[in-house]
Amino acid sequence: MAPVIDIKNVTKEFKVLNRREGLAGSIKDLFSRDYKTVRAVDNITMSIEQGEIVGYLGPNGAGKSTTIKMMTGVLEPTSGEILVNGKLPYKNRSKNAQNIGVVFGQRSQLWWALPLVESFRLLKDIYQISDEDYDGMMKLYQSLVDIEPLLHKPVRQMSLGQRTLSDILAAFLHNPKIVFLDEPTIGLDVSMKAKIRTLIHALNKEKNTTVILTTHDMGDVDALCRRIVIIDKGKMLYDNDISHLKGFFGSYRTLKIRVGGDLKKEAEVIGKEFPALKVEADDEWISILVDEDKITVMEVLTKLQKMRRVRDMQLEEISTEDVIKKIYEEGVE
Amino acid sequence: MNLKKYLSLTRNGIMESLQFRLSMFIVFVGNLLYLIVVYFLWKAIYASSGEEVVNGMTFSDTLIYLVLATALFNFMEMYTVWQMGRAIQSGAIVLTLLKPMEIRRYMFWEYSGNFVVNFFATLLPTFIVVSVVTHGAIPLGLNLLYFVISVVMAVIINYNIDFFVGTICLYTESIWGINIMKQVIVLLLSGATIPIAFFPETIRTIVYWLPFQSIYNSPLTLLLGKSSDIKDVGIVLGTQLVWVAVTYAISKLFWKISLPQITVNGG
Numbered sequence: 001m002a003p004v005i006d007i008k009n010v011t012k013e014f015k016v017l018n019r020r021e022g023l024a025g026s027i028k029d030l031f032s033r034d035y036k037t038v039r040a041v042d043n044i045t046m047s048i049e050q051g052e053i054v055g056y057l058g059p060n061g062a063g064k065s066t067t068i069k070m071m072t073g074v075l076e077p078t079s080g081e082i083l084v085n086g087k088l089p090y091k092n093r094s095k096n097a098q099n100i101g102v103v104f105g106q107r108s109q110l111w112w113a114l115p116l117v118e119s120f121r122l123l124k125d126i127y128q129i130s131d132e133d134y135d136g137m138m139k140l141y142q143s144l145v146d147i148e149p150l151l152h153k154p155v156r157q158m159s160l161g162q163r164t165l166s167d168i169l170a171a172f173l174h175n176p177k178i179v180f181l182d183e184p185t186i187g188l189d190v191s192m193k194a195k196i197r198t199l200i201h202a203l204n205k206e207k208n209t210t211v212i213l214t215t216h217d218m219g220d221v222d223a224l225c226r227r228i229v230i231i232d233k234g235k236m237l238y239d240n241d242i243s244h245l246k247g248f249f250g251s252y253r254t255l256k257i258r259v260g261g262d263l264k265k266e267a268e269v270i271g272k273e274f275p276a277l278k279v280e281a282d283d284e285w286i287s288i289l290v291d292e293d294k295i296t297v298m299e300v301l302t303k304l305q306k307m308r309r310v311r312d313m314q315l316e317e318i319s320t321e322d323v324i325k326k327i328y329e330e331g332v333e
Numbered sequence: 334m335n336l337k338k339y340l341s342l343t344r345n346g347i348m349e350s351l352q353f354r355l356s357m358f359i360v361f362v363g364n365l366l367y368l369i370v371v372y373f374l375w376k377a378i379y380a381s382s383g384e385e386v387v388n389g390m391t392f393s394d395t396l397i398y399l400v401l402a403t404a405l406f407n408f409m410e411m412y413t414v415w416q417m418g419r420a421i422q423s424g425a426i427v428l429t430l431l432k433p434m435e436i437r438r439y440m441f442w443e444y445s446g447n448f449v450v451n452f453f454a455t456l457l458p459t460f461i462v463v464s465v466v467t468h469g470a471i472p473l474g475l476n477l478l479y480f481v482i483s484v485v486m487a488v489i490i491n492y493n494i495d496f497f498v499g500t501i502c503l504y505t506e507s508i509w510g511i512n513i514m515k516q517v518i519v520l521l522l523s524g525a526t527i528p529i530a531f532f533p534e535t536i537r538t539i540v541y542w543l544p545f546q547s548i549y550n551s552p553l554t555l556l557l558g559k560s561s562d563i564k565d566v567g568i569v570l571g572t573q574l575v576w577v578a579v580t581y582a583i584s585k586l587f588w589k590i591s592l593p594q595i596t597v598n599g600g
């Protein structure tokens with residue numbers, strides 16, 4: 001089967017005016033032709049199959065939103081090729097729009113002053129959804145979340161969580177092939193996050209919708225994505241199964257200990273003792289990242305106990321977050 | 334063309350506009366104040382001229398014209414420049430671009446509900462009040478039909494100009510100055526604030542060759558029946574039709590040329 005999204009060697013550059021500081025600088029800027037080129041996305045290649053949920057991760061400013069905007073057709077790649085459903089999205093934006101749904105973080109496409117159902121009715125008409133499909137979708141929504149009270153509530157009276165939920169439902173309403181979710185769980189409480197994850201998961205299962213999800217929340221990734229793509233400074237760092245990534249870093253464990261005295265100073269001393277390990281201290285714990293291929297946690301602990309009296313200890317599996325942090329810092333190799 | 338999706342936008346627009354009852358009341362009070370100022374201003378102008386008829390218009394002619402122009406302004410002003418400017422600055426325009434509908438159409442129909450509300454809230458009441466108070470300054474005949482046709486075209490011309498100016502925001506990323514400039518130019522050159530008859534000869538000639546007078550002057554001239562001759566009506570409506578086509582083509586082309594500001598430069 002042909003991939004639903006096919007990205008080949010895509011690069012996106014922006015021209016940005018070099019701004020000067022101060023009032024005099026601002027005045028000079030009015031006449032400035034001094035542009036610099038910023039490469040937001042640098043030679044990215046990936047292809048995504050129908051029905052996948054892909055977690056698209058990276059620090060702020062990594063180029064995630066730029067990539068998504070290129071896939072939706074709002075941005076045109078500087079070079080390379082993107083095909084969505086076999087077409088160039090920026091050349092067929094309106095047609096492409098029929099096949100995609102989007103939720104952009106804090107921005108809402110819903111009618112602010114009106115009850116949610118009015119926004120849905122409008123979407124039904126502009127996406128030309130048949131009565132049957134619309135009713136079917138509403139039934140599905142009803143079975144997944146308690147949508148009835150939301151439908152009759154004006155959007156401006158909703159909590160952030162309810163609004164995000166509604167926006168996600170609105171994006172899926174016309175049963176698009178692909179839904180782009182740009183940081184959908186940002187700013188939400190734990191129970192709402194869980195609700196939204198369950199919803200996305202169910203909709204993906206039920207309708208075989210491809211979901212591209214950008215997020216900073218590893219909980220989202222762990223709950224939803226089998227595959228993750230990591231990008232930083234426009235470059236692709238990783239594109240594979242999440243389990244593969246964990247296996248890759250599986251031999252790492254974090255040993256946390258508590259000793260008497262100033263933890264920062266103690267951490268330095270310990271750092272000197274184990275130059276190969278990464279030692280950090282916060283207010284409560286000294287964390288030591290141990291690569292068990294080289295030295296076992298037990299060995300480290302035995303050594304430590306000879307140096308200091310260890311009052312308390314914890315052993316943590318490396319989390320996806322740590323893995324990604326490590327990739328950001330060091331790369332995959 | 335599937336009309337349903339457009340009417341659906343109109344429907345939501347009506348409902349949303351009705352949510353803001355207080356704002357409708359405030360607009361009403363604001364207009365009343367404006368009209369009081371207009372009344373005294375022109376009273377003073379006529380008093381100082383010492384003549385009954387200035388530039389072919391009596392005091393009540395002028396006042397009726399300006400009252401109707403104000404009502405028409407409230408009916409037609411779409412604040413498209415604001416909408417576009419804000420959407421461009423905040424980046425929310427991306428969502429509108431991703432509708433399965435051309436953005437010019439989407440924005441027009443999204444606003445269209447307000448036309449319906451404003452028609453019943455300001456235009457029709459003003460019309461009736463003027464009609465009753467002046468005992469027939471507005472002839473009730475074919476001119477009403479011409480007026481309706483003319484207003485429809487005026488709305489389109491006005492929207493095209495607004496959309497054109499809104500597109501400039503893609504380059505400037507600021508709204509305030511551009512919007513004010515547009516408003517001053519349109520209101521002055523369209524005859525919305527001063528009847529065009531009061532302009533000096535040369536300026537009047539220039540104004541007649543510009544699209545702005547097709548927005549306020551044309552419908553009001555037809556309504557007040559100054560030229561009931563079918564040939565004159567034909568010229569006014571014909572001129573408007575030409576401007577509909579020209580402004581549509583220009584604003585559409587300008588948008589097409591400017592869109593890469595978003596798609597290439599990221600807005």
